[in-house]
Amino acid sequence: MHDIEVENLNKSFGRRRVLKKVSFSVNKGGFLSIFGPNGAGKTTLVKILSTIEKPSDGRVVISQMVLGEDATEIRKRIGLISHNPLLYLDLSAYENLEFYGTLYGVSGIKERAEELLDKVELTHRRHDMVRTFSKGMAQRLAIARALMHKPDILFLDEPHSGLDPHAVDILDGLLESIRGNHTFIMVTHDLEKGFSLSDSVMIIEDGKIILHKQKDEIDKDEFRETYRQAVRGMG
Amino acid sequence: MLALRQLWAILKKDILLELRTKEMIVSMLLFVMLTMVIFNYAFEAEKNDLTTFGGGLLWVAFIFTSFLGLNRSFVHEKDEGCLDGLLLSPVDRSIIYIAKMLGNLIFISVVQIAAVPIFTIFFIRYPYYIYWSHMGPFLLGLVLASFGIAGVGTFVATLAANTKRRDLLLPILGLPLLMPVLAPAVIISGAMMGGEVSARAAELVGTSMQILIAYDIVFFVVIALIYDYVLGE
Amino acid sequence: MSFRIRLIYAMAAISAVLTIAGLIGTFYITPLEVQRIGFTQKIFYFHLPMAITSGVAFGVTLVGSIAYLVTKNLKWDVWAYVGAQLGLVFGFALMVMGVVWQRSTWGVWWTWDPRLTSYLVVILLYGAYFVLRSSVETQTERARLSASIGILGYVTVVFTMMSTRILRSAHPVVFSLKDPGVEPNMGYTVIVALLAGFTLFAALLMVKTSIENVSEDIEVLKDEIGG
Numbered sequence: 001m002h003d004i005e006v007e008n009l010n011k012s013f014g015r016r017r018v019l020k021k022v023s024f025s026v027n028k029g030g031f032l033s034i035f036g037p038n039g040a041g042k043t044t045l046v047k048i049l050s051t052i053e054k055p056s057d058g059r060v061v062i063s064q065m066v067l068g069e070d071a072t073e074i075r076k077r078i079g080l081i082s083h084n085p086l087l088y089l090d091l092s093a094y095e096n097l098e099f100y101g102t103l104y105g106v107s108g109i110k111e112r113a114e115e116l117l118d119k120v121e122l123t124h125r126r127h128d129m130v131r132t133f134s135k136g137m138a139q140r141l142a143i144a145r146a147l148m149h150k151p152d153i154l155f156l157d158e159p160h161s162g163l164d165p166h167a168v169d170i171l172d173g174l175l176e177s178i179r180g181n182h183t184f185i186m187v188t189h190d191l192e193k194g195f196s197l198s199d200s201v202m203i204i205e206d207g208k209i210i211l212h213k214q215k216d217e218i219d220k221d222e223f224r225e226t227y228r229q230a231v232r233g234m235g
Numbered sequence: 236m237l238a239l240r241q242l243w244a245i246l247k248k249d250i251l252l253e254l255r256t257k258e259m260i261v262s263m264l265l266f267v268m269l270t271m272v273i274f275n276y277a278f279e280a281e282k283n284d285l286t287t288f289g290g291g292l293l294w295v296a297f298i299f300t301s302f303l304g305l306n307r308s309f310v311h312e313k314d315e316g317c318l319d320g321l322l323l324s325p326v327d328r329s330i331i332y333i334a335k336m337l338g339n340l341i342f343i344s345v346v347q348i349a350a351v352p353i354f355t356i357f358f359i360r361y362p363y364y365i366y367w368s369h370m371g372p373f374l375l376g377l378v379l380a381s382f383g384i385a386g387v388g389t390f391v392a393t394l395a396a397n398t399k400r401r402d403l404l405l406p407i408l409g410l411p412l413l414m415p416v417l418a419p420a421v422i423i424s425g426a427m428m429g430g431e432v433s434a435r436a437a438e439l440v441g442t443s444m445q446i447l448i449a450y451d452i453v454f455f456v457v458i459a460l461i462y463d464y465v466l467g468e
Numbered sequence: 469m470s471f472r473i474r475l476i477y478a479m480a481a482i483s484a485v486l487t488i489a490g491l492i493g494t495f496y497i498t499p500l501e502v503q504r505i506g507f508t509q510k511i512f513y514f515h516l517p518m519a520i521t522s523g524v525a526f527g528v529t530l531v532g533s534i535a536y537l538v539t540k541n542l543k544w545d546v547w548a549y550v551g552a553q554l555g556l557v558f559g560f561a562l563m564v565m566g567v568v569w570q571r572s573t574w575g576v577w578w579t580w581d582p583r584l585t586s587y588l589v590v591i592l593l594y595g596a597y598f599v600l601r602s603s604v605e606t607q608t609e610r611a612r613l614s615a616s617i618g619i620l621g622y623v624t625v626v627f628t629m630m631s632t633r634i635l636r637s638a639h640p641v642v643f644s645l646k647d648p649g650v651e652p653n654m655g656y657t658v659i660v661a662l663l664a665g666f667t668l669f670a671a672l673l674m675v676k677t678s679i680e681n682v683s684e685d686i687e688v689l690k691d692e693i694g695g
Contacts, residue, residue, distance in 0.1 A: 387620075390616075390620075394600075394613050394616060394617070397604070397609065397613060398600065398603040398604050398613065399603050399604070399605070400599070400603040403599070403603075404596070404599065404600055404603060407592075407595075407596040407599060408593075408596045408597075408599075408600060408617060411589050411590075411592050411593035411596060411621075411624065412593065412620055412621070412624050414589045414624065414628055415624060415627035415628050415631045418631060418632065418635055419631065419635065422635065439635065442634055442635065443635065446627075446630075446631045446634065446635070449627075450627060450631075453623060453627070454620070454623065457619065457620060457623055458620070461537065461615075461616045461619060461620075464537050464612050464615070464616055465612070465613060465616050
């Protein structure tokens with residue numbers, strides 16, 4: 001069963017066409033990694049899937065719900081971890097989680113927040129302002145924030161960028177632990193990471209999908225060469 | 236119910252952030268005091284009785300002070316990237332607007348409440364400051380006008396935050412949109428400061444209240460309808 | 469010649485004929501108002517139509533703005549933009565006319581007459597509308613943000629006009645068709661001048677939207693060559 005279905009998705013900002021007839025689908029429990037040069041449209045795609053931006057035309061179905069005017073139900077099912085932690089610097093770790101928990105209507109916010117703080121190893125800093133956190137700690141908290149409402153679908157927009165090895169381990173460990181019952185789409189520049197975590201891979205260049213395959217169907221060296229050409233082509 | 240809890244969460248968050256950083260209210264208080272000092276120099280307050288112009292002066296000070304504060308109202312959301320966090324969550328866009336707007340209304344009101352006594356002592360002829368019996372209409376006028384300022388100001392601040400000239404655009408777009416608020420606000424505050432109110436003035440105050448109420452309702456409804464488009468596509 | 473261009477020429481020609489007819493009406497047919505204002509009253513045969521035309525122009529901006537937000541078709545954004553431009557041109561001409569009239573009638577260049585004041589606010593507001601447009605680079609975002617000001621701006625115009633009038637009721641009524649003293653010729657002249665204004669506006673609107681659309685096409689072609 002498909003958890004995410006995209007059909008003929010177009011996005012243009014006036015003259016500039018960012019996504020051109022993008023179609024693909026991800027199975028429930030699947031993990032898709034998206035690669036591509038800067039400006040290829042990866043971030044725009046994630047923003048559309050996570051309902052922050054609206055598509056110009058085309059059809060997007062998430063969790064059997066068509067993305068339309070009212071995205072509230074879809075929003076409850078998805079979480080986003082991006083390179084920007086989406087945290088308030090002058091709120092404490094706990095207050096940030098409490099704030100997002102309330103927005104999502106989470107029941108038992110306190111327990112859930114404590115549980116997640118424990119998972120991302122921030123319990124000892126839970127009452128400190130995020131302003132005093134290192135980049136890695138903020139990113140760990142961002143993971144907890146994205147998981148507060150137990151989303152079924154997670155979008156990861158370059159989640160590893162700027163992380164220290166310890167934070168990378170925690171992130172990967174967390175992703176692994178929730179792997180089975182969640183659907184993932186990850187945008188990344190890191191070939192090794194993208195390859196090892198995912199079960200299917202995609203390359204986007206200039207708003208178009210130039211490659212989309214199951215991981216077991218693909219030769220890694222050939223894939224690497226295609227990716228290198230795509231990145232060079234943009235320069 | 237969830238909507239109300241979301242509204243309260245955003246509002247509480249803004250108040251908490253303001254209490255911690257104190258960046259809006261402290262700057263606004265300093266600014267409004269500076270404006271009053273400028274009035275002294277501009278109108279030679281030691282020689283002239285400024286009571287007649289009380290309403291006008293008060294709102295010159297308040298409107299610019301409000302815009303100073305409004306300029307900061309989207310800083311946390313925009314600079315720390317949290318706007319995407321709000322947009323991502325299942326919160327109705329109009330809830331975001333109302334919460335941000337109420338926050339701004341509270342901050343503006345706090346500054347006004349602090350500034351009014353000082354203003355009257357500085358510029359309104361003793362012993363006519365504001366009669367206790369005039370306090371009701373005076374405060375009502377203040378709240379109605381501030382509601383309009385916070386409503387339109389929050390909207391324009393959101394809009395300007397999405398452009399490359401946000402500090403510049405807020406006043407030049409916001410001030411003309413708020414012109415219909417200024418005239419009635421000046422009339423009400425002016426009539427209620429400095430002594431007896433004539434029958435003609437009382438009638439004008441009544442009309443002004445109606446204009447303010449009409450403005451607040453119409454703008455609130457129109458903005459609630461189009462706020463979605465300003466936040467994102 | 470395409471139909472559109474022929475239509476533009478026709479509109480312009482009709483507008484020219486109507487303007488001349490209106491001028492003849494103003495100076496040769498309508499009676500000289502002697503009781504209150506005198507000769508300068510004649511400026512109002514064109515002043516009023518111009519005011520209405522600029523109001524219609526900003527109305528085009530309002531409609532274009534709403535239509536853009538509903539349909540997301542950038543064509544409507546062009547209409548809104550051109551409407552605001554023409555509204556400003558007509559509004560500015562209107563203010564200059566009003567200032568000249570005041571100077572010759574009351575001996576001062578400026579009075580804070582409610583209508584004059586309202587128009588000043590309107591001009592400042594739509595001036596800011598263009599600053600906003602130049603502050604946003606992404607086309608769809610520019611259209612979206614300026615549309616919201618196109619809508620709120622019109623609401624403000626209505627409010628400003630109304631509230632200044634209600635609050636300062638002591639302004640002179642300089643010309644009213646309901647006056648018992650008004651002759652039919654006076655009414656006809658105003659209507660002719662009004663039609664002259666509308667047709668001129670329609671012609672300019674079509675010319676300007678064509679120019680905008682063509683320059684958009686050129687940008688698209690440039691992108692294709694460049695990319």
